[in-house]
Amino acid sequence: MKKNNTSKSRLSLYCNLGALLLAFILVLVIDATHNPTDMLVKVLQKVCVYAVVAVSMNLLNGFTGLFSLGQAGFMLLGAYTCAIFIIPDEVRGQVYGYIEGGSIVHVRLPLIVAILLGGLVAALFAFLIGLPVLKLKSDYLAIATLGFAEIVRTIVTWEKLGPVTNGSFPLSKLNTFRKALEGTPFEKFSLVTPYFLIAGICIAVIVLIIRSTYGRAFKAIRDDEIAAEAMGINLAHHKRLSFVTSSFFAGIGGALFAIFQASVSAAPFTSAMTYEILLIVVIGGIGSITGSVLGSFLFIASSEWWLRGLDSGKFLGISSPVFRNGFRLVVFSVIIMIFVLFFRKGIMGTKEFDVVKIGGFFKKLFTETVPGWLKKIKHKEAADQ
Amino acid sequence: MDYLLPGISAGGQYALIAIGYTLVYGILRLINFAHGDVFMVAGLMMVYATTYMPLYVSIPLVLILTAVLGFGIERAAYKPLRSSPRMSVMISAIGVSYLLQNLALYITGGLAKVYPTIKFLSETITIFGSTTRRVTVITPILVLVLVVALVLVIRYTKIGMAMRAVSKDFTTSQLMGIRINTVISATFVIGSFLAAVGSVLYFSNYPSVVPTSGAMPGLRAFVAAVVGGIGSIPGAVVGAFIVGICESLIKGIPEISIFSDAFTFLLLIVILCVKPTGIFGEKNIDKV
Amino acid sequence: MKNILDIENVTMQFGGVVAVNNLSLTVNEGEIVSLIGPNGAGKTTVFNAVTGVYEPTNGRISFYGEKILENYPHGKMKKLYAGENRGMYTERMVKTPDRITKLGIARTFQNIRLFKSMTVMENVLLAMHVRRTSNYFTATFCLNAKEEAANRAKAEELLKAVGLYENRDDLATSLPYGKQRHLEIARALATQPTLLLLDEPAAGMNPQETEELTAFIRHIRDTFHMTIFLIEHHMNLVMDISDRIYVIDFGKLICSGTPDVVQADKRVIDAYLGVSEVD
Numbered sequence: 001m002k003k004n005n006t007s008k009s010r011l012s013l014y015c016n017l018g019a020l021l022l023a024f025i026l027v028l029v030i031d032a033t034h035n036p037t038d039m040l041v042k043v044l045q046k047v048c049v050y051a052v053v054a055v056s057m058n059l060l061n062g063f064t065g066l067f068s069l070g071q072a073g074f075m076l077l078g079a080y081t082c083a084i085f086i087i088p089d090e091v092r093g094q095v096y097g098y099i100e101g102g103s104i105v106h107v108r109l110p111l112i113v114a115i116l117l118g119g120l121v122a123a124l125f126a127f128l129i130g131l132p133v134l135k136l137k138s139d140y141l142a143i144a145t146l147g148f149a150e151i152v153r154t155i156v157t158w159e160k161l162g163p164v165t166n167g168s169f170p171l172s173k174l175n176t177f178r179k180a181l182e183g184t185p186f187e188k189f190s191l192v193t194p195y196f197l198i199a200g201i202c203i204a205v206i207v208l209i210i211r212s213t214y215g216r217a218f219k220a221i222r223d224d225e226i227a228a229e230a231m232g233i234n235l236a237h238h239k240r241l242s243f244v245t246s247s248f249f250a251g252i253g254g255a256l257f258a259i260f261q262a263s264v265s266a267a268p269f270t271s272a273m274t275y276e277i278l279l280i281v282v283i284g285g286i287g288s289i290t291g292s293v294l295g296s297f298l299f300i301a302s303s304e305w306w307l308r309g310l311d312s313g314k315f316l317g318i319s320s321p322v323f324r325n326g327f328r329l330v331v332f333s334v335i336i337m338i339f340v341l342f343f344r345k346g347i348m349g350t351k352e353f354d355v356v357k358i359g360g361f362f363k364k365l366f367t368e369t370v371p372g373w374l375k376k377i378k379h380k381e382a383a384d385q
Numbered sequence: 386m387d388y389l390l391p392g393i394s395a396g397g398q399y400a401l402i403a404i405g406y407t408l409v410y411g412i413l414r415l416i417n418f419a420h421g422d423v424f425m426v427a428g429l430m431m432v433y434a435t436t437y438m439p440l441y442v443s444i445p446l447v448l449i450l451t452a453v454l455g456f457g458i459e460r461a462a463y464k465p466l467r468s469s470p471r472m473s474v475m476i477s478a479i480g481v482s483y484l485l486q487n488l489a490l491y492i493t494g495g496l497a498k499v500y501p502t503i504k505f506l507s508e509t510i511t512i513f514g515s516t517t518r519r520v521t522v523i524t525p526i527l528v529l530v531l532v533v534a535l536v537l538v539i540r541y542t543k544i545g546m547a548m549r550a551v552s553k554d555f556t557t558s559q560l561m562g563i564r565i566n567t568v569i570s571a572t573f574v575i576g577s578f579l580a581a582v583g584s585v586l587y588f589s590n591y592p593s594v595v596p597t598s599g600a601m602p603g604l605r606a607f608v609a610a611v612v613g614g615i616g617s618i619p620g621a622v623v624g625a626f627i628v629g630i631c632e633s634l635i636k637g638i639p640e641i642s643i644f645s646d647a648f649t650f651l652l653l654i655v656i657l658c659v660k661p662t663g664i665f666g667e668k669n670i671d672k673v
Numbered sequence: 674m675k676n677i678l679d680i681e682n683v684t685m686q687f688g689g690v691v692a693v694n695n696l697s698l699t700v701n702e703g704e705i706v707s708l709i710g711p712n713g714a715g716k717t718t719v720f721n722a723v724t725g726v727y728e729p730t731n732g733r734i735s736f737y738g739e740k741i742l743e744n745y746p747h748g749k750m751k752k753l754y755a756g757e758n759r760g761m762y763t764e765r766m767v768k769t770p771d772r773i774t775k776l777g778i779a780r781t782f783q784n785i786r787l788f789k790s791m792t793v794m795e796n797v798l799l800a801m802h803v804r805r806t807s808n809y810f811t812a813t814f815c816l817n818a819k820e821e822a823a824n825r826a827k828a829e830e831l832l833k834a835v836g837l838y839e840n841r842d843d844l845a846t847s848l849p850y851g852k853q854r855h856l857e858i859a860r861a862l863a864t865q866p867t868l869l870l871l872d873e874p875a876a877g878m879n880p881q882e883t884e885e886l887t888a889f890i891r892h893i894r895d896t897f898h899m900t901i902f903l904i905e906h907h908m909n910l911v912m913d914i915s916d917r918i919y920v921i922d923f924g925k926l927i928c929s930g931t932p933d934v935v936q937a938d939k940r941v942i943d944a945y946l947g948v949s950e951v952d
């Protein structure tokens with residue numbers, strides 16, 4: 001029995017890794033055959049960014065049960081930290097053109113280092129803010145972290161910080177993976193591949209954390225704080241770990257977002273952004289990593305791509321005056337409300353995507369369900385005659 | 386004085402919104418994230434209503450429509466989730482907020498809509514040597530009247546008694562034969578109505594309404610409710626005046642004026658960490 | 674016999690209500706000690722004080738001769754305090770429940786508190802987290818595989834001991850009630866305690882199950898060399914199993930001793946049955 005179980009889980013592990021590899025090859029092919037400005041490329045890049053942030057939020061909200069709404073704030077910290085260090089020297093003066101004395105940062109870091117640094121800065125701030133706010137109960141925590149995000153957003157635009165953050169002006173002309181890999185043999189694979197790899201590593205680490213003994217402790221805290229504490233789990237310590245880890249990856253997500261846009265300003269990192277990420281997590285299923293990834297894909301692909309027609313007057317071949325600017329988002333929010341109200345568990349619930357299970361599902365579909373239907377139809381026909 | 390008066394006025398407007406938060410939280414233990422957007426929608430409705438009809442018709446109409454909107458939101462988005470975890474309801478509230486903002490964005494086409502001038506409110510008057518609009522003076526008075534009325538309703542009417550009972554113990558009051566749904570609807574109607582009044586006063590001070598107009602005042606009012614002790618009506622009013630006055634004073638100092646919002650949130654975090662139950666809040670003990 | 678748990682003059686007051694009033698009791702190594710009393714006598718409150726869930730208002734608790742909790746009326750309680758021995762204790766030393774568990778006191782809950790999203794196995798493994806030697810980094814990158822495997826083996830053994838091995842991959846909350854109680858005990862044992870606190874382990878059990886539980890508790894004491902302190906209402910179980918019994922009523926200790934002594938004590942009978950007016 002036991003042996004059977006482990007070999008089964010091993011099989012599904014290999015199958016899933018295989019599926020991941022397949023996805024990676026697909027990404028490589030897309031990179032090799034598409035232009036940087038193609039919609040597919042843009043969408044996939046953004047999906048990777050959002051997937052990291054959504055999964056990091058899921059770690060905190062879904063697995064540890066801490067309802068935090070500070071994600072946008074940590075993303076902003078990551079994005080700014082990364083951006084400051086990846087402005088090419090030759091345009092630095094121009095970017096900081098409105099600031100008296102220009103930038104005081106004269107260091108330029110490789111992209112990967114800057115991204116990591118973004119994550120670390122976000123984690124550091126999370127540690128500091130976590131000291132007071134993690135003691136708060138559910139909704140108070142939510143509102144305190146939301147407030148923190150808003151504070152951060154104001155502070156970076158402070159003119160006194162201009163020499164570092166460029167005040168209220170955007171940090172633009174950032175280095176990108178495309179530019180960084182120019183002239184190297186990887187040039188062809190510089191569109192989606194780097195995002196895919198970084199997102200993949202981040203998500204893999206989060207999955208490992210969740211599967212470790214610490215992940216179990218997080219889940220225990222979510223299920224029952226009092227029992228968890230009675231079983232020897234230091235609540236403050238573990239909540240902080242989860243919060244700091246989640247913010248670290250949110251920071252990395254933010255850094256990727258900065259690179260994706262090649263420019264950063266404080267404007268997009270509002271609470272609305274946090275809400276969007278939360279809704280992604282909900283659509284995918286709170287407590288499911290693959291759900292969050294899937295949710296990011298569906299969310300970004302439909303809002304940026306599939307539902308575009310709703311804004312421009314023509315959708316699925318139907319044109320109507322109703323389809324004008326903004327209609328896409330209305331339809332979209334209605335879809336989300338339907339999810340929130342009627343499919344509360346999201347697409348995946350707390351389950352994870354599993355190739356073997358899906359294979360099993362199709363197998364069942366074709367060996368049992370479909371023949372069952374056919375039988376029913378036949379019976380009905382017979383009865384009708 | 387130049388900063389204190391607008392502060393008191395803003396405080397009054399926040400108070401009207403904050404009461405909506407506090408009432409709903411008291412009864413459902415839900416942060417109604419959509420409340421700020423209801424406030425914004427009230428502003429937009431006013432814009433559209435005044436293009437078709439005179440002010441004396443449109444103001445009452447908007448107040449009623451907003452109350453209906455609050456009622457509708459509760460029935461559609463919160464009632465189905467009555468027995469699910471608090472987090473689901475909060476997410477639903479965020480979803481409603483997202484929907485209202487996007488709907489507003491669609492209807493306005495993303496353009497700022499000019500708020501109608503209500504002559505009586507925006508005339509300038511001079512008081513204590515500083516010139517200001519009449520709305521600044523009227524707001525605190527109106528707030529006081531409305532709050533006293535509300536407190537009387539809650540204290541002396543049957544529905545008010547039911548509201549108090551439900552906020553003390555949801556399940557028991559249900560068992561005692563209180564119609565929970567009626568009470569909750571009443572709460573949302575009152576909250577939205579007050580938010581609509583607040584929106585008339587608030588937008589009279591500002592030139593226009595945009596879909597995100599509700600977010601910031603909404604959050605500030607929420608902070609006010611928390612500072613005062615969420616669940617307590619006098620708390621919400623006191624908190625709102627504190628938030629409004631602080632905001633106005635900080636806006637008056639050019640070096641730090643951009644921190645007026647940041648300060649509000651700092652106040653929130655500090656209050657939450659020092660006294661999470663706010664100034665007038667009650668303490669709850671978890672039973673093991 | 675070595676004295677391991679020492680509760681000295683503990684008073685717990687909530688607002689104006691004195692839930693536990695100047696209670697002193699000891700538990701010795703290897704004993705099974707019961708705490709009984711009518712409903713609302715303050716038994717669970719005693720457990721909550723020992724495990725650090727509540728902060729005692731006044732008094733001291735020691736474990737293996739070492740002080741783990743001490744408190745005196747302060748803050749609001751300074752005025753409100755209605756208990757005895759004011760001024761006897763002057764230090765404030767409170768430990769969070771997790772630290773007390775780490776010292777070797779584990780408990781079960783009266784109203785079962787299993788981790789509902791986890792399997793039986795995971796519930797037990799979780800309890801071993803407190804004795805981990807890995808850190809966040811090594812655990813994440815599976816550098817503690819050896820420890821994890823050892824823990825799994827230990828958990829399997831524990832589950833076999835409580836008869837839940839067959840259910841190890843079931844969700845904890847899908848178990849029948851009696852088995853959930855067993856799992857709670859297994860989970861508490863997994864924290865490797867020296868003192869086990871059982872809060873009404875037989876609640877909701879029928880006589881036959883209760884009898885099995887009695888044997889089971891003895892079995893745990895003997896195989897795991899455990900000291901057991903329990904709260905229970907099933908008098909058959911209590912009288913059968915206990916080495917010593919403490920009886921409290923309205924938060925006050927009214928009687929203590931061996932089962933025979935307690936059974937014969939008039940105050941105990943009065944507490945349970947009420948005082949007859951004829952006497």
